[in-house]
Amino acid sequence: MISVIFAIIPFCYNVLILAIAMAVTGLAMGVIDTIANIQLVSIYQKDSAVFLQALHFFIGFGALVSPLIADPFLSERCGNRTGGEESLHFHRSSVYNIRTFNTSTATPPLAHEEESIVSYAFWIMAVINLPVPIAVLVLMYLEKLIPCCPGSKSRLLDKDELSMETQGTEAAPAPEPQHPAQQEDDVGGHGDLFSCCRNGNLSGLPPSFFGIHILGGIVLFMTDGIVGAYAGFVYTYAVAPPMSLTPKTAGYLASLFWAAITAGRLVSIPLAYRFQPVRLLMVNLAGVIVTVLLLLLLYTSSTFLFVGTCLLGLFLSSIFPCMLAYTEDVLEYQGCATTVLVTSAGLGEMVLQVVVGSIIHTAGSYSFLLCGMIIGCIGFIVFFALLLCHRLHRNYLTGTSKKTAMVEEPSSEKNEERT
Structure with missing residues (x-):
């Protein structure tokens, strides 16, 4: 979703459409951020602090590098963004020339050139992001986790059933009564993110x-x-x-x-x-x-x-x-x-x-x-x-x-x- 929207952002000629596109991008990034943190905590638990630091290092690294990748395309026509009053004066005069251009004619050459240059920055960021969803889809295909994937059930489920069969052959003591919250955790697993906040558990929480x-x-x-x-x-x-x-x-x-x-x-x-x-x-x-x-x-x-x-x-x-x-x-x-x-x-x-x-x-x-x-x-x-x-x-x-x-x-x- 992020790559697709970054690719179509240069074609958003309406501010409302651009705002909707940026909102959807932010929604997708928020989902990725939340799930990544939850999964690291769920998998590593006591050791999760080290892996969370590594995750947020790459978040900061991306925030630092991304503007450097886009900067040449953003500043090629408008001059250096940090070039002082001369670049500001050039930018203001360019905007003034675009606004005073005869609207009955074609698109101003300067605006068209700046538009095409800025578009490259968004397209490059969209291409850079593509390997991540491709790698995830390949992994899901190999583990047969895609619903439309031809073949039998997933390998992960096969492993779970094999372990259950192995445990079933061993003599097991009679099950002890469990707390309702523990029963819900056993049923929901790690995928149930809000099991701690269900109605059955709220009354017993301090x-x-x-x-x-x-x-x-x-x-x-x-x-x-x-x-x-x-x-x-x-x-x-x-x-x-x-x-x-x-x-x-x-x-x-x-x-x-x-x-x-x-x-x-x-x-x-x-x-x-x-x-x-x-x-x-x-x-x-x-x-x-x-x-x-x-x-x-x-x-x-x-x-x-x-x-x-x-x-x-x-x-x-x-x-x-x-x-x-x-x-x-x-x-x-x-x-x-x-x-x-x-x-x-x-x-x-x-x-x-x-x-x-x-x-x-x-x-x-x-x-x-x-x-x-x-x-x-x-x-x-x-x-x-x-x-x-x-x-x-x-x-x-x-x-x-x-x-x-x-x-x-x-x-x-x-x-x-x-x-």
Whole structure:
């Protein structure tokens, strides 16, 4: 779907059609992001932190490389995008010439040439994305998972039946009564993402279970909101007083920020193997606050703006995968937390950009860093509330297991007396 829509985007001559196309693309990307995170957590569980860091490294790497691939086609006619006032003047004059062109004649040559050049960028990205769905379809065909695929049932089902037959030949003890939630998990398997939130299970869940979902989502709402707002408005902050950098110099800040995020996720892969996710979260959240505080204090230093941008990207890079691994570990990998956290992160990146942009428009450029400081502090406070909620949830589970053990001991003694 992503490749098809990227291929037809150059033919969208209506803004509404283009908006619908971009919305469908975003929907497809959101499904891929959510399912990829859920599957890694479901497969690797205790070791999922390392693989989540690797996954999000490639997400950041793609966000860093994709603009570099498209940049030559976007800037060939309009000049260098970071070329200062000359390129802006050339772009404005080109737009003016297109608008004042006689509409009764054919399409302006300049507009037609720019349109064809930009189209190449979308077509190249569509072709680059194609090997992934092709490889998945080949794998599905080899495993006979495609419904219209000729042949018998899939190999994976054959393996499952073989293991069931092997287990059936062995002597098995009488089945013990299971908890309703456990029975539903056995029936639904890993494909049932919302088994923990069904009506039959909600009544038996403690408040701490829902608190962990909500607080973890708020932390990612804040931190991913900082990522989106900083990447979107650091250029605006840099070219405005008192920083007053040239547009060409300020244009490198966003690229440096994404490069730091990508490098931070690469470094976090071995760190996730050695340290627990909760420790990495605490260090990263504290680092975000300290970095933004230094940017506020040294607001006239252009050198530290670049250094702070790099540090902020490094600290923000691994918060999402660490939070995902931490919450799923606390909730015993039921899958619901992943969906909530991915959705909350996307909402934060969308909403806080609008909020911060409106504040910058009304209060000035200095409010950009002040908003980042406030958002970071709120995220840090909510994280400590999440730790407290985790402790309450752990105490609840410990008390429940003790009660279960006390109930099982008398019943086992009675069975021994009967025998």
